[in-house]
Amino acid sequence: MKNVLIIPDGAADAPLEQLDGRTAFEAAKTPNLDALSGRGRLGTARTTPRGMPCGSDVCTMSLLGYDPARYHTGRAPLEAAAGGVAMGPQDWVFRVNLVHIADQRMRDHSAGHISSGEGARLMADFAERFDRPGFRFHPGVSYRNLMTDVSERGRAEGEVIESWDRVKTTPPHDILEAPIRRHLPVGGPLAEDLTRLIAESEVFLRDHEVNRTRRENGELPATHLWPWGQGRKPAMPTFEQRFGKRGAMITAVDLLAGIGSFLGLDRLDVPGQTSYHDNDYAATGRHAAEAIAGYDFLVVHVEAPDEASHAGDAATKVKAIEAIDRHVVGPVVDALKAARGDDGEWRVLVMPDHHTRVSTRMHDPTPVPFLLAGYKVGGVVRRTLTEKNAEASDLHVQHGHELMELFLRRPK
Structure with missing residues (x-):
């Protein structure tokens, strides 16, 4: 049938x-x-x-x-499979949106449906700046990007470390027009790493050439990177x-x-x-x-x-x-x-x-x-x-x- x-x-x-x-x-x-x-x-x-x-x-x-x-196990590993991103059994994968935040509120989960070319350039340039060991960035389609944390590779079996499964993140499309402070990552030191990523992306993206051009064209700039949906394969x-x-x-x-x-x-x-x-x-x-x-x-x-x-x-x-x-x-x-x-x-x-x-x-x-x-x-x-x-x-x-x-x- x-x-x-x-x-x-x-x-x-x-x-x-x-x-x-x-x-x-x-x-x-x-x-x-x-x-x-x-x-x-x-x-x-x-x-x-x-x-x-x-x-x-x-x-x-x-x-x-x-x-x-x-x-x-999480949204991001599913998207990573489609994008051909290699995933080891210990790797964690995150979805990373390019978003538009204004007045500390999530105004647009897609940064005005930013083009794939613009998104890829922003992600690549930010990756060169962000210094958290183990994080790798993977440009995707439009505002949809990925990030992997491979820092657990090579750890001894049974070694106790902080785990991402304790961290709570929020999809940006679920908090449109809401204050972002209520929805920042929570769950210990690893959550603080993600919050720092969000804060550093704001500073980095503010005067990026891609965003200057988008403003001149009357388009929404990508103001932040927003990580969420983490999981393993x-x-x-x-x-x-x-x-x-x-x-x-x-x-x-x-x-x-x-x-x-x-x-x-x-x-x-x-x-x-x-x-x-x-x-x-x-x-x-x-x-x-x-x-x-x-x-x-x-x-x-x-x-x-x-x-x-x-x-x-x-x-x-x-x-x-x-x-x-x-x-x-x-x-x-x-x-x-x-x-x-x-x-x-x-x-x-x-x-x-x-x-x-x-x-x-x-x-x-x-x-x-x-x-x-x-x-x-x-x-x-x-x-x-x-x-x-x-x-x-x-x-x-x-x-x-x-x-x-x-x-x-x-x-x-």
Whole structure:
């Protein structure tokens, strides 16, 4: 059976005043999802386990069928896998955002979506200045960068040292408009090292040529480096070992690609795919439709609704959902029907990883709506995919990682 998981990242939301009391799903015109709903069923799934942070690392791991409480060691190692950053078993990896802080408040988690070239230059120049032994910096895409601490290499077994697992850090997108002093790293001397890094980056970046140019162009400067999401390399069974299916993933986001790497999913490159609304949606859908022939399981991830939410942009969020419906859902379902027939052995699961609220510009752990459709899937009541309709259904998965088994299960 062919199975395709489509993830409109962060698409779920609460009713919005600027959408006349509707959510983005309710406001969007989605004829392909509406048609798919007629042959499927809706439900909700709790992708954020209680007591864990609501982030794409935890939620996507849950969505793909892996219990985060068992397999999650931190966000940064997942991104490092996608970026080809070498990780020893004792190494710690951090995500490092280039951010914009003003008046001691986190104003933008992405430094105005700084370009990869500008970000790489800032990271490289700062790396030459910062003198903490063992830290290594790795430029990434746009504002997303990595840092490794390799200082534990060569330590004698059993030697007692300070550990990063005692340090609490905070994702910058979770504290938009909040005072940063309440969210600086805490947890002993190692936390003080990170706080010093943040403070030194402010001084260093203030008059950097890249930032001077950005100010002249009316763009937000990158004012600070913000480390968070630390962890060590996880040990996980591959998707094929766990579920018996050879799979692939389409995504523009290193975090998702890193998870896919640990799970043994092939990453399919799509020219023109980005994590914003300038994404080439048609190319995403075209490559997804072509990939169906070669894989039993395919993940198609589109980041744009999440980024629109973080920007507080309801109109763009609606447009992103409509583009996913038209250019991804439609072609994928058409390709499945062409390969296996209208009523053949194929299934589609459309599901955000988490809610991202336009009103707060932050993630929310409310259980997410999903649409499961295809081979021998049916519901009594036909409803379109919205948060309210999913909540009114009779299918509610309390442990999100258990939904994947239902999705892949072949009916007898």
